[in-house]
Amino acid sequence: MSVPPIAQPLLTANAGATASIPQCDRALILDGVAHSMAEAGAVRPVLAPLSQRFSPGKFHVVGGPSGAGKTTLLSILSLSVRPTQGLVRWGSKDLTNLAPVDQSRWRRQHLGLIFQTSRLVSVMTVAEHIKLAAAIRGQTAAVAEGLALLTALGLAERLGQLPAQLSGGEKQRVALAQALCARPAILLADEPTAALDRSNAARVAETLHRFAHERGAIVICVSHDAVVMDAADDLLILEKA
Ligand SMILES: Nc1ncnc2c1ncn2[C@@H]1O[C@H](COP(=O)(O)OP(=O)(O)OP(=O)(O)O)[C@@H](O)[C@H]1O
Numbered sequence: 001m002s003v004p005p006i007a008q009p010l011l012t013a014n015a016g017a018t019a020s021i022p023q024c025d026r027a028l029i030l031d032g033v034a035h036s037m038a039e040a041g042a043v044r045p046v047l048a049p050l051s052q053r054f055s056p057g058k059f060h061v062v063g064g065p066s067g068a069g070k071t072t073l074l075s076i077l078s079l080s081v082r083p084t085q086g087l088v089r090w091g092s093k094d095l096t097n098l099a100p101v102d103q104s105r106w107r108r109q110h111l112g113l114i115f116q117t118s119r120l121v122s123v124m125t126v127a128e129h130i131k132l133a134a135a136i137r138g139q140t141a142a143v144a145e146g147l148a149l150l151t152a153l154g155l156a157e158r159l160g161q162l163p164a165q166l167s168g169g170e171k172q173r174v175a176l177a178q179a180l181c182a183r184p185a186i187l188l189a190d191e192p193t194a195a196l197d198r199s200n201a202a203r204v205a206e207t208l209h210r211f212a213h214e215r216g217a218i219v220i221c222v223s224h225d226a227v228v229m230d231a232a233d234d235l236l237i238l239e240k241a
């Protein structure tokens with residue numbers, strides 16, 4: 001895959017100290033997971049039964065037609081939706097049956113999310129989004145890393161701007177930098193290049209790929225984009241249930 005060069009290393013703060021140590025040594029596992037929804041008195045399957053292993057240090061891409069259950073799958077992996085069948089495990093730990101308070105703690109400590117639509121806070125500037133993400137995880141050193149990521153993603157001039165002053169694609173890249181600088185062990189991204197031109201989509205694909213490899217993180221990205229699929233270490237195509 002040919003992508004525009006990124007000026008500086010993805011990970012600046014503490015990179016030397018952590019580059020060879022995987023942050024996450026456990027795979028995220030779907031164990032016979034399926035999901036159905038009740039609709040007008042009938043049960044409608046929305047995710048066909050699936051057993052799958054998502055490994056640390058790998059860039060996983062999930063494709064498939066609209067309505068195949070890709071967003072539903074990410075909701076199940078983020079413990080926002082409880083599957084009607086099967087379990088989500090992290091190594092040997094059953095996440096599906098954790099108490100809600102423990103699920104929230106797990107999410108806060110280990111998970112980064114990039115949604116299909118922008119969820120930036122309207123009154124916070126781009127730089128403030130980065131500072132907040134780093135502070136929530138107690139990773140104040142990660143602010144420099146987040147700002148470096150914004151530069152690598154072509155947003156160095158936008159630090160003082162509010163979301164309303166950004167295009168859809170710029171907002172998606174802010175959300176990406178915000179999620180990565182909190183250094184999650186697991187990153188879930190739902191069509192993060194949907195609003196981007198090919199060159200910026202390639203930068204995002206490269207950034208996600210490098211984050212998985214350099215941090216030992218599990219990165220799972222839903223995408224229809226050929227440039228993202230080309231960068232995948234592992235490709236899972238869902239069929240309609
Ligand atoms: N809250 C809900 N209530 C009822 N049905 C839902 C709900 N959320 C999703 N669905 C249905 O579940 C199926 C899978 O939806 P999902 O959003 O996971 O698909 P997707 O693969 O992400 O599609 P797209 O590529 O269009 O984003 C669809 O048929 C959808 O209509």
Ligand SMILES: [Mg+2]
Pocket residue numbers: 070071072116190
């Ligand atoms: Mg979707």
